[in-house]
Amino acid sequence: xxxxxxxxxxxxxxxxxxxxxxxxxxxxxxxxxxxxxxxxxxxxxxxxxxxxxxxxxxxxxxxxxxxxxxxxxxxxxxxxxxxxxxxxxxxxxxxxxxxxxxxxxxxxxxxxxxxxxxxxxxxxxxxxxxxxxxxxxxxxxxxxxxxxxxxxxxxxxxxxxxxxxxxxxxxxxxxxxxxxxxxxxxxxxxxxxxxxxxxxxxxxxxxxxxxxxxxxxxxxxxxxxxxxxxxxxxxxxxxxxxxxxxxxxxxxxxxxxxxxxxxxxxxxxxxxxxxxxxx
Numbered sequence: 001x002x003x004x005x006x007x008x009x010x011x012x013x014x015x016x017x018x019x020x021x022x023x024x025x026x027x028x029x030x031x032x033x034x035x036x037x038x039x040x041x042x043x044x045x046x047x048x049x050x051x052x053x054x055x056x057x058x059x060x061x062x063x064x065x066x067x068x069x070x071x072x073x074x075x076x077x078x079x080x081x082x083x084x085x086x087x088x089x090x091x092x093x094x095x096x097x098x099x100x101x102x103x104x105x106x107x108x109x110x111x112x113x114x115x116x117x118x119x120x121x122x123x124x125x126x127x128x129x130x131x132x133x134x135x136x137x138x139x140x141x142x143x144x145x146x147x148x149x150x151x152x153x154x155x156x157x158x159x160x161x162x163x164x165x166x167x168x169x170x171x172x173x174x175x176x177x178x179x180x181x182x183x184x185x186x187x188x189x190x191x192x193x194x195x196x197x198x199x200x201x202x203x204x205x206x207x208x209x210x211x212x213x214x215x216x217x218x219x220x221x222x223x224x225x226x227x228x229x230x231x232x233x234x235x236x237x238x239x240x241x242x243x244x245x246x247x248x249x250x251x252x253x254x255x256x257x258x259x260x261x262x263x264x265x266x267x268x269x270x271x272x273x274x275x276x277x278x279x
Contacts, residue, residue: 002031004084008074009092010038020051022096032058036078039066059278065271072192088180097224114180119225126230136224153219170211176203178226191264201246212258
């Protein structure tokens with residue numbers, strides 16, 4: 001099974017080097033890294049070339065025009081050029097345990113997707129963390145937060161069981177910071193809905209459509225969590241801008257009608273996209 005990691009980015013690339021470092025350190029290497037740029041004003045391409053020059057996996061960079069917040073479009077762009085059978089989407093501000101790919105390969109199976117629970121690093125932890133190289137065993141993480149993650153995973157597994165038994169309309173949600181799905185299943189639901197053009201609910205929407213398509217989810221209990229690195233608040237993310245859009249779409253979903261109109265195979269905006277093979 002070939003694995004592609006897709007990372008949507010928009011400016012603020014200083015944390016991206018830590019994610020790339022984690023991918024280099026994996027006990028089992030990925031096959032491909034795709035950086036999907038939502039129109040950054042900084043030179044992302046040169047940054048990637050520098051940070052990935054010694055990787056053992058292939059690297060692609062895809063850029064779209066900056067027409068506002070278009071995370072869904074960026075994800076679809078990455079998925080379209082992905083060669084992997086299984087796609088792992090992660091935010092540019094996360095770090096991954098060094099055995100994540102090995103664990104994913106061992107646990108993933110047909111008709112399942114993988115949502116991950118995230119450890120949200122605070123500002124104080126980030127100040128202590130900053131380093132060109134690090135080991136997970138040396139990270140000082142809040143034990144209380146680690147326990148919360150384990151409890152969330154248990155609750156999500158219980159919710160999934162209730163869903164399998166027909167007692168719930170769906171299982172637990174995707175957290176956009178990190179999730180995995182077979183490419184064929186992503187295409188089956190037409191990928192991420194490109195009508196979500198501002199922040200909020202695009203992950204809930206994808207979760208609902210995957211469940212309506214007949215998929216199940218599996219939560220993995222990792223020894224070390226996926227960590228979202230602290231950063232200053234993004235002023236473009238004001239409240240939940242897509243609540244009404246999401247509720248309208250959810251009300252129309254059925255087991256026969258789970259594909260979004262604009263997505264993987266039907267692009268909403270016809271703007272320029274540039275693709276680069278880095279290595």
